[in-house]
Amino acid sequence: MANYPLFVSHSWLPDDGTDRLYSLLENYRIRHVPDFTYQLFSVSKDDPVQHLPSKKALAVAIEEKMRQCTCLLILTGVFEEYKRWIDLEMDIAKKLKKPVILVEAAAKKHTSGKEKRAAKKIVKWDAKELGEAIEQVK
Secondary structure, eight states, rough: OEEEEEETOOSTTSSSHHHHHHHHHHHHHHHTTOOEEEEEOOTTHHHHOGSSSSSHHHHHHHHHHTOOEEEEEEETTTTTTGHHHHHHHEEEEEEEHHOEEEOOOSSSSOOOOOHHHHHEEEEEEEHHHHHHHHHHHH
């Protein structure tokens, strides 16, 4: 049985799509690979990391959480106003040699070029496609 610790990018806003992402992961486990287990890591809305005094302190805190993860999952086209935060997470993933999986919103035009270049895999909102991408990038 493989366990996949996953870092979910910028996952604390209401209705940000993360609940749907979690449902996709659970659907993959139930319908396709019963021994697929995962742990989710992120910076939640209640995490003190959000209130650190500098970008460097924030980067160190994110890096500590991401270090234990298999990959970085980014929901594309959802957080344009948080581009700098997501760019920081992608830079940390690159530094740690963690693959990036983009879960693409319906409108591809909202996926930045930097996100596309960083991605090891780009998937649709599909449980099987997402689960297989996670298993392949490990």
